[in-house]
Amino acid sequence: MEEAAGSLPPLFFGTFQLRGEEASRATQQAMELGYRAIDTASIYRNEEDIAMGLAASGVRREDVFITSKLAPNEQGYSKAMSALTSSLQRLNTSYLDLYLIHWPGAAKTPLESPANKRLRLESWQALEDALKLGMIRRAGVSNFCVRHLQELLACSELVPCVNQVELHPACFQEELLRFCEAHKVQVQAYSPLGSPAGVQSLLSNADVLRASKEEGVSAAQVLIRWAMQTCGSAVARSSNEQRLAENLETTQVFEHDESTDTQGNRLVTKYCWDPSGVA
Numbered sequence: 001m002e003e004a005a006g007s008l009p010p011l012f013f014g015t016f017q018l019r020g021e022e023a024s025r026a027t028q029q030a031m032e033l034g035y036r037a038i039d040t041a042s043i044y045r046n047e048e049d050i051a052m053g054l055a056a057s058g059v060r061r062e063d064v065f066i067t068s069k070l071a072p073n074e075q076g077y078s079k080a081m082s083a084l085t086s087s088l089q090r091l092n093t094s095y096l097d098l099y100l101i102h103w104p105g106a107a108k109t110p111l112e113s114p115a116n117k118r119l120r121l122e123s124w125q126a127l128e129d130a131l132k133l134g135m136i137r138r139a140g141v142s143n144f145c146v147r148h149l150q151e152l153l154a155c156s157e158l159v160p161c162v163n164q165v166e167l168h169p170a171c172f173q174e175e176l177l178r179f180c181e182a183h184k185v186q187v188q189a190y191s192p193l194g195s196p197a198g199v200q201s202l203l204s205n206a207d208v209l210r211a212s213k214e215e216g217v218s219a220a221q222v223l224i225r226w227a228m229q230t231c232g233s234a235v236a237r238s239s240n241e242q243r244l245a246e247n248l249e250t251t252q253v254f255e256h257d258e259s260t261d262t263q264g265n266r267l268v269t270k271y272c273w274d275p276s277g278v279a
């Protein structure tokens with residue numbers, strides 16, 4: 001099977017819920033601090049703002065890894081092709097480093113409908129063609145369960161480079177991690193801090209606080225490091241310059257990888273969306 005592989009940068013600047021001037025300012029700050037990977041999506045409605053922030057930072061396009069995502073209302077071959085073209089225009093770029101199918105389901109389609117599978121396979125065909133056309137450098141998926149991946153692998157020669165999913169100590173998706181490792185699909189952790197809904201709970205978790213004390217680093221740094229150690233790449237978001245810097249520092253501060261391992265925890269609490277019901 002053909003692989004759309006290539007390793008990912010360890011930490012991405014996440015941009016969910018950042019819009020307008022705030023998104024441009026945070027992007028510029030992230031670039032000036034040293035981030036070189038950005039995660040956006042057409043449903044975040046901030047691709048133009050990110051392009052403005054990137055331009056203002058003076059960092060060259062070719063020095064930044066940009067991910068965007070195909071929205072649930074853009075599923076299907078022709079819609080996917082035109083959605084990608086629009087994302088490229090909004091981001092003011094001729095290619096994406098990574099393009100993901102954001103969600104296994106299609107908008108306005110009942111969860112149990114077989115149309116979900118038909119449309120996402122059509123979308124995947126569009127991503128395969130976009131790769132050949134040079135519009136994207138890597139093709140991947142997001143929020144895919146093992147079942148969704150099995151179906152995709154059965155129908156396509158192209159292995160998704162990435163499955164971006166919610167992953168943090170309260171949401172340790174062991175079966176999915178094993179499946180992805182066996183099939184050479186890199187898992188990327190989103191919401192490593194628990195997203196806004198779970199951040200306070202995770203930052204005050206006893207294991208996290210113990211690791212934080214032992215290492216002399218912040219609780220947020222423990223969580224981001226946990227995600228990077230568990231799957232190799234994480235997407236964390238802050239709109240605050242100091243916290244952006246704190247999060248980026250995680251890529252440098254730890255001397256002993258094992259010391260922050262909190263993998264004993266096998267709870268699965270999803271603070272974002274749950275794709276398990278999508279047919």
Ligand SMILES: NC(=O)c1ccc[n+]([C@@H]2O[C@H](COP(=O)([O-])OP(=O)(O)OC[C@H]3O[C@@H](n4cnc5c(N)ncnc54)[C@H](OP(=O)(O)O)[C@@H]3O)[C@@H](O)[C@H]2O)c1
Pocket residue numbers: 013014015016017039040102142143164165189190191192193194195196199220221235236237238239240243244246247272
């Ligand atoms: N593929 C998908 O379906 C999907 C779903 C969700 C997220 N994502 C991607 O993953 C990114 C990250 O996920 P997320 O935004 O849900 O959540 P997250 O990064 O886990 O957490 C963000 C929350 O943590 C706070 N925070 C950030 N750094 C902190 C620090 N050092 N100390 C204390 N609090 C801190 C932020 O507040 P402040 O802004 O005030 O710092 C915000 O409330 C998203 O932005 C998006 O790019 C993808």
